[in-house]
Amino acid sequence: MFVAKVTGSLVSTQKVASMVGYKLLIVEPYRVEPKDRTTLVTTGRTFVAVDTLGAGVGDYVLLTQGSSARLTPETKSLPIDAVVIGIVDTVHVDTGCVYSRENS
Structure with missing residues (x-):
């Protein structure tokens, strides 16, 4: 599993x-910024993912x-390689909050 930011949609x-x-x-997959570990930064990669939860542009x-993308009840028979399995509310690293949906 990994954290990604929704940057668009595909039709x-x-x-x-x-x-x-x-x-x-x-x-776009994101990771914790390695120097100060207080922000999330893009990895520079892009994926297409199936969304069964209703995520939108800007959501992590x-x-x-x-x-593993085919192990949910909704996707078990689909020809997919990536699926959204959660919408992120907060990310905490060490003792700090790296991301909060409420503050974005």
Whole structure:
């Protein structure tokens, strides 16, 4: 699992039947900034992920990838490699708050 920020969405009008009706998001994985460990910074990568929770642009989400993406009841029969499994409320590292949804 990893933390990612939703940066956009993707629309595909032609796709396999099992994917019809699923919302697709563009997400960028984030990590704790290594020097002061007080902020999250992008890794510079981008993924497409299936969203079953209703995340939106600007949200930080918990993402799982690979075969684990097909272990939820909603995604067990889908041909996917990444899925949003949570919307992040807070991230704490050491004794500090690195991210809070309320303050963003």
